[in-house]
Amino acid sequence: MIIFKQLLEKRKKNMLNTILKHKKEEILQIKMPNDENIQNRSFFQALKNSNREVGLIAEVKKASPSKGLIKENFQPVQIAKEYEKGLADCLSVLTDERFFQGNRDYLTKVKKAVQIPVLRKDFIIEDIQVLESKKIGADAILLIGEALEPSKLYELYLSAYEKGMDVLVEVHSYETLSNLLALFTPKIIGVNNRDLTTFKTDIRQLQHCVEIIPNESIVVSESGIHTYDDLQVVKKDGAEAILVGESLMRKESQENAIYELFGETSHAKTTS
Numbered sequence: 001m002i003i004f005k006q007l008l009e010k011r012k013k014n015m016l017n018t019i020l021k022h023k024k025e026e027i028l029q030i031k032m033p034n035d036e037n038i039q040n041r042s043f044f045q046a047l048k049n050s051n052r053e054v055g056l057i058a059e060v061k062k063a064s065p066s067k068g069l070i071k072e073n074f075q076p077v078q079i080a081k082e083y084e085k086g087l088a089d090c091l092s093v094l095t096d097e098r099f100f101q102g103n104r105d106y107l108t109k110v111k112k113a114v115q116i117p118v119l120r121k122d123f124i125i126e127d128i129q130v131l132e133s134k135k136i137g138a139d140a141i142l143l144i145g146e147a148l149e150p151s152k153l154y155e156l157y158l159s160a161y162e163k164g165m166d167v168l169v170e171v172h173s174y175e176t177l178s179n180l181l182a183l184f185t186p187k188i189i190g191v192n193n194r195d196l197t198t199f200k201t202d203i204r205q206l207q208h209c210v211e212i213i214p215n216e217s218i219v220v221s222e223s224g225i226h227t228y229d230d231l232q233v234v235k236k237d238g239a240e241a242i243l244v245g246e247s248l249m250r251k252e253s254q255e256n257a258i259y260e261l262f263g264e265t266s267h268a269k270t271t272s
């Protein structure tokens with residue numbers, strides 16, 4: 001039993017590396033899709049002018065390495081439409097197939113079915129994936145500080161903006177953030193409450209980073225946000241937006257799940 005637990009821990013510890021190793025192989029097989037040519041939407045502006053005091057990026061997430069299968073009978077377009085009805089500001093769609101049971105076609109279908117901006121949630125490490133993201137209709141991509149050298153991340157960041165997409169620059173640690181800020185100021189900074197090497201999640205992670213985040217960057221708190229009380233905690237720590245997947249996905253109605261998370265009883269636009 002102890003050996004089994006140790007093996008499980010070891011496997012979890014290496015998860016980010018395992019994913020990145022697989023991505024490097026996957027990139028060699030990318031078949032560039034036809035250009036979907038769907039009109040670009042500003043992810044940044046949608047968060048800046050959010051429907052609520054704290055903006056919401058609602059994630060379309062079937063499964064994850066830490067939780068396994070999250071949503072049986074997964075219908076990405078239906079979920080996305082419900083999120084939009086619930087006044088999510090933006091959507092995040094997981095496109096990684098191996099570890100999250102996502103698909104790049106899900107993103108394209110979702111983008112065509114809703115009016116709000118869509119983030120491609122994947123592990124982007126090479127420019128070819130940035131181009132691919134644009135072609136499938138992404139309005140924004142995720143770049144992970146713990147997965148990339150700062151200079152590489154900046155190169156991909158510039159490439160995304162050149163192509164008309166926004167970037168959610170995600171970090172977990174103060175150190176990663178501080179190294180990136182020495183190079184440039186991302187327009188949108190996400191602090192992931194989940195350590196991607198151990199899966200340990202602490203919704204107070206933002207408090208370690210917030211003091212060095214420049215005023216002009218939008219601050220997003222990501223992962224592990226389940227309740228209205230969690231939302232109050234991250235808001236108090238400085239979150240201007242949240243990225244939520246699992247807790248919304250596990251509910252029967254994604255629309256009602258949003259109201260519940262924000263402590264709302266009705267479909268009211270609550271920005272003052």
Ligand SMILES: O=C(O)c1ccccc1NCC(=O)[C@H](O)[C@H](O)COP(=O)(O)O
Nearest residue numbers: 064065066196222223224225244245246
């Ligand atoms: O979710 C995971 O298990 C995971 C494991 C390894 C790398 C990334 C992972 N998740 C990506 C995310 O950042 C989350 O999907 C996102 O922030 C939403 O988190 P949650 O609300 O906890 O589903």
